[in-house]
Amino acid sequence: MFSFMIESNHIPSTDFIMTEIAILEKIKKIVTPYVQRKEGLEDFNDSTDFLVDLKINSANLVDVILDVEDEFNIEIDTTSMDGMLTAGDAKRIILNKMDN
Amino acid sequence: MEKRVVITGLGIAAPNAVSIPEFEAALRAGKSGITFQPKLNELNFNCQIGGKPDISEEKLSEYFSPLQLRGLNSSGIIYGVISGTDAFKDAGLSIATQESPDWDTGIIFGTGILGVDKFREAIHLIDAGNTRRLGSTSVIQTMASGISAFLGGILGCGNQVTTNSSACTTGTEAILMGYERIKAGKAKRILVGSCGDDGPYVWGGFDAMRILPGAFNDNPQEASRPMSAKAAGFVPGSGAGALVLEDLDSALERGVKIYAEVLGGDVNSGGQRGEGSMTAANNEAVQRCIKAALKSSGVKASEIDLINGHLTATGKDSVEIKNWVTALNLKTSFPLINSLKGMTGHCLSASGSIESVASVLQLQRGFIFPNINCDTINPEILALIPEESIPRRTIDKEISIIAKASFGFGDVNAVILLKKY
Numbered sequence: 001m002f003s004f005m006i007e008s009n010h011i012p013s014t015d016f017i018m019t020e021i022a023i024l025e026k027i028k029k030i031v032t033p034y035v036q037r038k039e040g041l042e043d044f045n046d047s048t049d050f051l052v053d054l055k056i057n058s059a060n061l062v063d064v065i066l067d068v069e070d071e072f073n074i075e076i077d078t079t080s081m082d083g084m085l086t087a088g089d090a091k092r093i094i095l096n097k098m099d100n
Numbered sequence: 101m102e103k104r105v106v107i108t109g110l111g112i113a114a115p116n117a118v119s120i121p122e123f124e125a126a127l128r129a130g131k132s133g134i135t136f137q138p139k140l141n142e143l144n145f146n147c148q149i150g151g152k153p154d155i156s157e158e159k160l161s162e163y164f165s166p167l168q169l170r171g172l173n174s175s176g177i178i179y180g181v182i183s184g185t186d187a188f189k190d191a192g193l194s195i196a197t198q199e200s201p202d203w204d205t206g207i208i209f210g211t212g213i214l215g216v217d218k219f220r221e222a223i224h225l226i227d228a229g230n231t232r233r234l235g236s237t238s239v240i241q242t243m244a245s246g247i248s249a250f251l252g253g254i255l256g257c258g259n260q261v262t263t264n265s266s267a268c269t270t271g272t273e274a275i276l277m278g279y280e281r282i283k284a285g286k287a288k289r290i291l292v293g294s295c296g297d298d299g300p301y302v303w304g305g306f307d308a309m310r311i312l313p314g315a316f317n318d319n320p321q322e323a324s325r326p327m328s329a330k331a332a333g334f335v336p337g338s339g340a341g342a343l344v345l346e347d348l349d350s351a352l353e354r355g356v357k358i359y360a361e362v363l364g365g366d367v368n369s370g371g372q373r374g375e376g377s378m379t380a381a382n383n384e385a386v387q388r389c390i391k392a393a394l395k396s397s398g399v400k401a402s403e404i405d406l407i408n409g410h411l412t413a414t415g416k417d418s419v420e421i422k423n424w425v426t427a428l429n430l431k432t433s434f435p436l437i438n439s440l441k442g443m444t445g446h447c448l449s450a451s452g453s454i455e456s457v458a459s460v461l462q463l464q465r466g467f468i469f470p471n472i473n474c475d476t477i478n479p480e481i482l483a484l485i486p487e488e489s490i491p492r493r494t495i496d497k498e499i500s501i502i503a504k505a506s507f508g509f510g511d512v513n514a515v516i517l518l519k520k521y
Contacts, residue, residue, distance in 0.1 A: 033167050059236040063170070066235050078232075 023072075023091050030067045031087075034060045046088030074098060105282045106521055107359040107460055108351050109191025109344030111183035111293070114454050115151030115337050115444045118159070118182065120190065124461050127469040128494050132321035132443050134335050140307075143300050147312035149320035151337030151445035152298050153179055168250075174215035174241040177250055179340035179450065180295030184209060184251045187342035188291055192356045196256025204288035204350075206259030207248045208278045209342070210270035211294060212449030215242035216301045247295055259287040267508030268410070269367070270294045271341060271452025275516055278345045279362045288350040291342060296450035298338030306336055309379075311414065324446075325473040326411040326439035327421075327481055327490060334412040337445030341453030343460065358521040359464045363501075364397035365516030376511040380416075383423050386513050390427035390505070393515035401428035404435045404517075405499035406468060408459045410507045411439035412446045418480035420507070425484050434485040435503075436495075442472040452506040452514065459502045463520045468495040 028044045035041060037055035040048065050056045056064070061084070065076050068090065074097040076084075084090050110120050115133025117123035126133070133151045140148040155178060160169060163182050172178070184207070188195070196202050218241040225233050240246055245263040252261040260281065266273050271294035278290035296302070306312055313332035316323030324335040351358055368389045370382020394401060407424060411417050417439075425434065440455045441447075447454050462468055470493050477490055498520075505515045 033170060060167075063235045063237070066233060 020091060023094055024087060026071055027068070027087050027090050030071060031056065031064055034064060044087060046086065046091065048087040049085055050087075051085070068094065072098060103283050103285055104348035105279045105345050105362045106348050106351050107343050107362065108346045108356050109187040109189070109193070110359060110457050110460060111186030111188070111190060111342040112454065112457050113153040113155070113179040113183045114339045114341070115153055115447070118153050118155060119186070120461070123457070124465060126443065127458055127461060128467060130443060130470045130472040130494065132324070132472065133337075134320045134323055134445050136317065136320050139300055140303070141317070145300065145304070145307045146310070146314035147307050147333070147336070148317040149323055149335060150298060150303060151335060151339070151447065153339045155182065171235060171237040172241070173218040173221060174246065174297065175217065175299065175338060176211050176214045176295040176297040176340070177241060177247055179338065180209060180211070180247040180293065180342075181250050181254065183295070183340040183342040184291055184293060185254060187293070187344050188255055191289070191344035191346065192354065193289070193344070195254070201256045201258030203258040205257045206281065206287045206290045207251050207255070207257050207261045208264060208274045208290055208292045209248045209251055209294060210264040210266070210274045210449060211244060211247050212265060212267060212270060212296055213302060214244055214246050214297060216297045217299060218242050220301060251291065255291070257291070259290070265449070266512045266514075267510055268446070268448055268451055269506040269508040269512050269514040270449040271454065272456060272504060272506035272514035272516055273367055274453065275343065275345070275362065275456055276365045276367055276514060279365070282345055282347050289344060289346045291344055292453070293340060293342030294450050294453040295340035296338045296448045298336070302338070303336040312336060322473055324413050324442050326413040326441050327417050327471060327478055328413070328474045329476040329478045331413045331415060331417060331478065333414055334441065335445035337447035337451070339444070339447050339450045339454055341450060341455070341457040343453070343457060360460050361519045361521045363399060363517040363519050364393065365514065366392035366396055367512070367514045368392070369513065370511040372511045378511070379509055380511070381507050381513065382511055383419065385511065386420070386423040386507065387427040389513040389515050390424065390503070393503070393517055397517035399501060399517050401430055402433075404428070404501050404503050406462065406502045407435050407437040408455055408502055408504045409437055409439050410505050411441060413439070413441055418478055418484070421481050421484050434489045436468055436491060437485070437489055438469060438471050438491060440469070442474065455506070456504050456516070459504045459518055463499060463502055463518060466496060466498045468497060468499065470494050
């Protein structure tokens with residue numbers, strides 16, 4: 001019984017997967033107004049690069065951060081922001097901040 | 101060889117009209133754009149009226165992308181982009197869609213102050229220790245050259261792209277700067293113009309100087325009274341005017357309509373010496389500017405059909421008239437003279453370009469707009485020029501040459517000469 005419970009913790013719960021998908025969807029919605037290469041949104045996933053795939057103007061990344069902060073009610077410091085190049089990066093930073 | 105410079109496009113965002121056909125109709129009808137401003141009333145201003153272009157949300161979305169509209173809170177940029185884009189299209193120019201900009205087209209678009217409301221937003225955030233919340237839009241909407249930068253990006257211009265600033269002479273000065281660059285062969289086309297912000301934070305300083313009329317809050321359309329015996333101070337206005345200046349050869353090659361020719365002009369300063377000061381003009385400087393403008397244009401005083409004056413609607417209008425009379429030195433006659441400010445108020449840094457657009461329309465369409473709110477002319481003015489020189493009704497008449505003048509704080513002057521093409 002006890003060992004089963006530990007093992008089950010290694011498999012992400014359905015709820016958790018749903019949260020990740022929902023967060024990714026929200027990120028997609030947030031970045032959409034800043035996207036200059038709309039094709040990049042068609043296959044939006046963890047590896048989607050904001051500057052390369054979506055051609056977001058780098059100056060607009062600070063606006064994306066502010067919109068993310070408002071949506072998830074979190075604060076993203078400058079250090080975390082520097083590592084936010086892909087949708088996956090953004091998702092990890094959001095999950096991390098929401099846990100804290 | 102020096103190039104001839106013509107006007108091939110016009111755009112306008114004035115308190116009484118926001119398109120060229122509407123503006124022409126407003127000019128002919130003597131339509132006032134001065135309205136009661138509830139915000140100024142709330143804030144206990146002495147003068148609670150002003151002139152603001154009326155721009156709908158729908159209109160905004162025709163000129164700005166959804167991304168540009170996010171956090172856009174700079175009225176000067178809104179007016180400047182609308183008038184500038186319209187002038188560009190009116191000149192039959194297409195927006196550069198390719199990777200390269202149009203190297204032969206530049207922008208000289210002035211302003212007095214830009215993005216004041218945006219700056220206020222920033223100040224509140226900064227003072228609350230929240231600087232990081234400013235986002236990326238604060239700088240581009242508050243830098244003076246924000247207007248030329250916005251237009252440069254929207255239109256894709258690759259020649260000189262800059263913003264000039266010289267208080268109320270800004271717009272007329274921009275025309276001369278563009279004219280000189282094209283004349284020298286350094287550009288084929290320059291979109292010139294000027295814009296100005298509005299609202300309490302721009303107009304408050306003038307209200308505090310007690311130079312705005314406070315007795316017309318219930319009847320705003322009667323407040324701005326250039327050359328009138330009852331002139332009571334200038335009514336604050338805002339907006340933008342834009343003109344495409346073009347090398348005549350380029351315009352002929354493109355086969356586009358030509359509104360008028362810029363014959364020349366002059367800018368100078370009275371150095372705040374003599375009767376000149378930060379806020380008043382040195383009369384000798386004004387007269388020298390008028391004379392130098394005529395000389396540079398190769399125009400004789402007697403050839404001027406119409407003067408579009410600076411004439412702000414203060415008691416000092418008579419001093420301006422005296423300067424024209426002295427500088428032109430016409431013994432027996434005086435040209436017609438009018439002031440747009442009766443309809444728009446004093447649009448400050450935008451005034452020179454808005455009034456130049458009005459001047460070009462009068463030349464090209466053959467009419468002279470009326471001086472409104474001027475039933476009883478200031479007797480000091482009547483002692484200088486005949487009443488017939490001050491039309492109070494629209495006159496349909498072909499005219500050939502207009503002198504347009506703007507004078508500004510800092511004791512700076514600009515006069516240009518325009519000719520029907």
